[in-house]
Amino acid sequence: MLARFRRSALGALSLALLVASPAAALDVKTVKAQLTTVSGVGDVTHTLQPGSTWPELALGSGDSLRIQLTVSESGSPVVPAYAAVQFVDADGRDSEYAVGVKATGKASFVLNTDKLPNSLRAAASPLKATLLLSSPGSKPVSWALGSVTLPAAPADVTPTRRRHDLPPRAGEPAFAPQPEITHTFRVEEKTVAFPKAAAGVAALVLPWGVLFSLIGKISSSLQFVTPPTMMYALFVCLVGLEALILRYWAGWRLYELLGPFIGLAVVTAYVGTVGLRAARVERLKAGGKP
Helix, strand or coil: CHHHHHHHHHHHHHHHHHHHCCCCCEEEEEEEEECCCCCCCCCCCEEECCCCCCEEECCCCCCCEECCCEEECCCCCCCCCEEEEEEECCCCCCCECCCCCCCEEEEEEEEEEHCCCCHHHHCCCEEEEEEEEEEEECCEEEEEEEEEECCCCCCCCCCCCCCCCCCCCCCCCCCCCCCCCCCCCCCCCCCHHHHHHHHHHHHHHHHHHHHHHHHHHHHCCCCCCCCCCHHHHHHHHHHHHHHHHHHHHHHHHHHHHHHHHHHHHHHHHHHHHHHHHHHHHHHHHHCCCC
């Protein structure tokens, strides 16, 4: 009975300690807000401590506001499940935008007045900015950063319409005519002037003319000797090797070529050795030099 009572008491004490133990809290020590203007005259940087806010920042056209911070939990960097900056305009309408957080816990958010979302373009200034962070099992963070005044949107500028924005506005056609598309499927061939063409033909034909004229002059002094039979066999083997290479280039794979090519190469080497020796013997018999 006493042992059962002790177990019950220990269980109740453990439950009470678990309930009373505080949840881990997300920690942001400082927030750095950097305002960059087009002219550079109004550039300013504010470093916020917990509970502090920046003075009202007035952004002009082309200005940008960069918010930088580091998120940690129990002294270690952490990536929260939700990180965003909330803007609430003067009419009470709010909009939230995600903040990118790296694995090191460093987060950054940039607000560029040239690339404002549509919800902020129509917002009534000033806007109150709030940093929101949360993760399961951790206390969320809600840090009021300060107020921001955005440049007024021109009244005569309407948002750019896209094709899928249906139905069309009154008096505006759903489909506007597009510019005609022209294609050039084949470029006209260039013609070469006759003097250039004639010079090219002459440069091509002239070497052949010189070759044939020289052959005609020395043909009477040449002595044609019938080569040995093995030389014809060597020629056939060389043609066979060339045919194998062409077949490989046309569709064979390397392993399909190696077998017949190596075998024919060995035969060609033997036939070439015998044929060249026979040709040397015939040349020596005819009175040639060794």
